[in-house]
Structure formats: structure tokens, C-alpha cells
Amino acid sequence: VTPFADRLAALVEERRSQICLGLDPFPGALLPEAVKVAEGDDPAERAASAVRVHCRLLIERAGPHCVAVKPQLACFERLGAPGWQALRDTIATAQAAGLLAIADGKRGDVPVTAAAYAQALAGHTPTPWGDVPGLGADAFTANPLLGGDALEPFLDAAATAGAGVFILVRTSNPGAADLQDMPSPKVPLHEELAQLVAGRAGRLAGECGLSGAGAVVGATEPRHLARLRKLMPSSIFLIPGVGAQGGRPEDLGAAFASEPRHPAAAIVAASRSIAASPDPAAAAEELRNAVWRASNA
């Protein structure tokens, strides 16, 4: 299998884009065209069908300017089984459009359970009735609070599937400072987390020199970017927090100073600023250009 890092690297160069389309569908704020065609026997089915169409339309409109989509699992789970099916369909739609799918669930659990999550996200589950395929994601996010042993099943499954893992290092919300910026004791916790990621970069390294053992690093505190890039020279960064949360593309240059230097060293996720725009394609293209400039590619 081709490692995630190499698949991403090729796509970034081909599309000259580092944009990841966040898909966080809120049933009360879907595209009118999607609301109109909702169908099903109950509110969950109707909402899930509208969410599926909403995501497909966003992928059609903004997708050509992006390299990946990032469905937010919470937004699908809350619609129950029909929501989970819409999630699976959305991932397939994105992949059919040539995009990589990053399942954003921020899972983390003890090793035996982490292995089950990995089956759900990027693997398959053997059963007496045959294999049950997971979501088929190209990459997924993971929470490292449970420590190194709990990350291993994610990395194992990712290596097998040619997938990437984006480990939370410094998230984009204000409360991230509570724990992730805490001294521990010499460096902030997020630097410890970065070392935990860096030590695993070899596990998912691609031919391009980048590693699919990646890191989630928010755009809202760009002062952390340069230091975290030094600590994790080859890890691909997944950067949320641009747009609605206040992060600015022009502050992200340091994220691209990878070793080796590569335009796929970071991808920038944007949800509301694209989905809620009157012209999602134009919003995605504008962001693409701004990030490409910041990357100095």
C-alpha cells in the first residue's frame, strides 16, 4: 500500500492546494437544496439524508480546490444509525471525487479498545459471518491522553491500511491552554505530546520524506507552530482553527518549514468559513490561494 504521506504529497502538488474541507453538518444549517430533498420515515432518516446531500454538494462545489475532507464524527453520530450510514457514504463520495478522507473522531482508549476503534475507522472487523469493513478513512485523528501504548494500535492499523493518524498536540480551542500548555515540568505538555508523535514518525514515513504520523496543531496560537515544527520535523500537520475560530492563513508559514521541505507538510481544515459561504467554491479557492502563498511552495 502507498503510505498516506505519499498519497497526500502527490495530491497537494497536483492540485496546488493544502485545504481540507471540514464537514460538520448542523441539521439546522444545511444547504437549502439539501433540505428540500430530504426523505425517510422519521426525523433521523430525513436529517441524515439531507446531511448526505449537503456534504455531497459541498464536495462537488468546494472539493476541486481541496485535497481532503474532514467529516466531524460527532455531527453524524448524533443522527444515530442513519447518520453513521451518511458518514460512510460521505467518505465514499469524497474519495470518488479524488479527495482523501480524514475521519475526525479524536478517539483514544486503552489498547484493546483502541484496536477496535482502528477497525471502525481504517480497518475491518473479522466476524464469523465474514469481514465487516470500517469507514475506509484515509486518515483519522486520535487523542493521546492515554499514552504511548494506546497509540500503538492506531499506528499498526494505519501502517497496514496506508492511512495517516493525526494526534492531538495543541488544539484550537481557548481551553486548550488548561492542560496542553501546562509546564510538565520543563516544557509545556504539548511539547511532550509532540515528542510522543515525533518518536513515532518512522512508523508511517512515506517516500516523500513526510510522515503520516501527524499532529493536530491549531491555527489559533501560531506562536507554537515554529517550535512544534522543530520538534516534529517530518510529521504532517492538520491545522484547524482558521476562519470562524480566528486563525489566519498568513500566520501559518512556520508549519511548512518541514524537513524535508514539502508543500504537503501541513493541511488546513476549514468548515464553517466554506460551508456557510454563499459561494463555497469561491471561499475554498480563496483559502487555497492564501495557504499556498503562506507555504512558499
Place this chain on the structure above:
Amino acid sequence: VTPFADRLAALVEERRSQICLGLDPFPGALLPEAVKVAEGDDPAERAASAVRVHCRLLIERAGPHCVAVKPQLACFERLGAPGWQALRDTIATAQAAGLLAIADGKRGDVPVTAAAYAQALAGHTPTPWGDVPGLGADAFTANPLLGGDALEPFLDAAATAGAGVFILVRTSNPGAADLQDMPSPKVPLHEELAQLVAGRAGRLAGECGLSGAGAVVGATEPRHLARLRKLMPSSIFLIPGVGAQGGRPEDLGAAFASEPRHPAAAIVAASRSIAASPDPAAAAEELRNAVWRASNA
């Protein structure tokens, strides 16, 4: 609504039990009676139908000795939409048997997404087609790495629903030491997490004096229990790691030294040691007696 703490307290006293039946179904290790009646059009549906029956049988057999069940979300998610439906049905089955349902998903995300997870777990989601109910869990586990602001939506939703939240403080896996035991800088990180929980105990306090702003504290390092109990005097502890992971009921006494003292101050989750026993009812009863003795109730 009656707070989770009070509902749990009444049930613990009535059943003289602090046992939480962990439901971590592995499709390759289901009860033979469940495997036999599997039905559906594809492996996912068949496996999910068998998982549903497996959980129902375990609830029937071991449930009377327990006060709660703890379905492991990963084990259902990996079976896709049919798995999610089996999860919902299992929660309903447990509640119909008089048990509380603790959805163990260890979710954690930025506030807007945490709110979506809370809708999925213990709330409902408004849509243009009507409200979509979540899983209806009585309590759920949560990961605090994203900080205080990211816990608020969980606490808000729990307060509205009369639910409990068990926040990861010191998990039961060996790798927990990597971060959770790290000095930060004066105390280990898990003590910082404990303070984060303790500061929120008032939010979900019950008449019984205990708080549904609870903590996950593993049984595998019982030396932490007394200190963590002092830091979180009224929080209900959810204790995994007994049995297969090596934790012993007789080492758990300190977890029950709550202020005020109450037999519902801690509940002990056991999965494999009950589900994989030739006699799940006897295994649950034995564990119940051992924990009840340790609680000095």
C-alpha cells in the same frame, strides 16, 4: 429530573452492588446462543444482530447483580450503522432491566463539537424534521485533554438530562503513566485532572451528597486511589481494570472514602471477567460481594 448521582445511590443501596457490567462485544467471542440466531443480509447486520442478543443475554444473566452497564462504543461502531442500532437497543434493554447505562466513548473535542457529542450521547438534536433522540445514556465517559471549556457542553447536557459524566483522570492501561503520571510541574497530571473534575462537582451534585461529575480511575494502580479520593471527595468513581487487567476488588477500599461516605461513591466495571466466564451470573455475583465488602458499606 433526578440527578444521576441520586439515581445511582438509590440503586446501589437497593441492590447492594457497585458493579458495572462492561459490554465490549467481540464478534469472534460471542455467546454461542447469540451466534446461532444471527440474522441479516450481510456480515455487518448478522454480527450486529448477534451482538445485540449477546448483550441481552449477559444483561439477563449478570444484570441482576449489577447497577449499570457500560457499552464500549468502539465495539459497536466497528459494525457500522447496524452496530450503532445494536448499541441503542442494548442501552434500552439495560434500562428496561432497571440498570443505568454508561456510554463509554471517551469523547472529547472543541466546545461546538463536544456539544454535538453530548447530543448524541445524552441529549437530542433539533432538526427541521423534528428532534432526533440520542442514545439516551444515563452517563458517559469524557476525555479532558482539550481543557475546561471543552468539558462545559458535556456538563450542561448532563445537567439537563439528569446524566453523569465520568472524566478520565487516571486510566487503567500501562501507558497511562506516560502523560497522566507526569509531573506538571508540582503534581502529576492526573492530580491536575482531578482538580479540574473537583471544581465541577457542584454542577451535577445529587441530594445524596455525591456528584455525577465523576472520574474514571483505574484499579490497576490502587496507590492513587486515596489521594484522588481526597482531591475529589464527592465525585463518583468509575473504576475499570479489575479482573483481566489485574486490578483486585480488595484494593479498592480507598475509593469509597468519599465525603459524605456512601456505597455509591464508586462503581466497578468488569467486562471480560464476567462475559467470558462459563457462568456470567456467578462471576458477577462473586465480584459484587467482593466489592461490597471492600466498600465497608
